Amino acid sequence: xxxxxxxxRSGATAVAEIGSSIKVTPAEPRxxxxxxxxxxxxxxxxxCPLDAPTIGxxxxxxxxxxxxxxxxxxxxxxxxxxxxxxxxSDTQVKEAVGSIANTVIRIVVNEDGVMxxxxxxxxxxxxxxxxxxxxxxxxxxxxxxxxxGKRGHELPETMYxxxxxx
Numbered sequence: 001x002x003x004x005x006x007x008x009r010s011g012a013t014a015v016a017e018i019g020s021s022i023k024v025t026p027a028e029p030r031x032x033x034x035x036x037x038x039x040x041x042x043x044x045x046x047x048c049p050l051d052a053p054t055i056g057x058x059x060x061x062x063x064x065x066x067x068x069x070x071x072x073x074x075x076x077x078x079x080x081x082x083x084x085x086x087x088x089s090d091t092q093v094k095e096a097v098g099s100i101a102n103t104v105i106r107i108v109v110n111e112d113g114v115m116x117x118x119x120x121x122x123x124x125x126x127x128x129x130x131x132x133x134x135x136x137x138x139x140x141x142x143x144x145x146x147x148x149g150k151r152g153h154e155l156p157e158t159m160y161x162x163x164x165x166x
Contacts, residue, residue, distance in 0.1 A: 039149040043083020048140035049118035056096030
């Protein structure tokens with residue numbers, strides 16, 4: 001196997017000397033897990049500053065629109081339901097939980113204190129510097145097993161569990 005093939009297989013990156021262009025060899029896609037999957041109700045609260053944050057490959061939507069056929073056989077919007085039901089393996093859940101634990105939302109406000117924008121950041125990134133408005137994303141999202149693939153009657157609790165320093 002050549003060096004380039006080994007880098008591609010392992011996900012390693014090839015970096016040029018400082019001052020020249022940086023080149024990256026894309027890693028091979030990860031193979032899907034063949035394990036058993038279970039339905040989970042996942043979503044974001046309406047007060048989440050992001051519409052549908054995606055973490056660990058899972059989209060935490062605020063609501064999912066529902067549709068039905070009208071008398072002419074056309075699909076029309078009929079309302080919405082909170083979050084989404086997704087089938088996840090135990091590995092996917094563990095990886096998502098790990099990513100969620102390291103993810104914050106940075107809220108940027110204007111001089112009047114009104115939110116201008118929000119960004120999702122990893123607090124494990126080498127370039128991350130904590131700011132007072134950084135908020136754990138777990139305060140805005142939920143993930144719970146959905147027996148029989150059904151949502152509950154009330155929104156589940158968020159994923160946030162205060163730490164020792166909170």
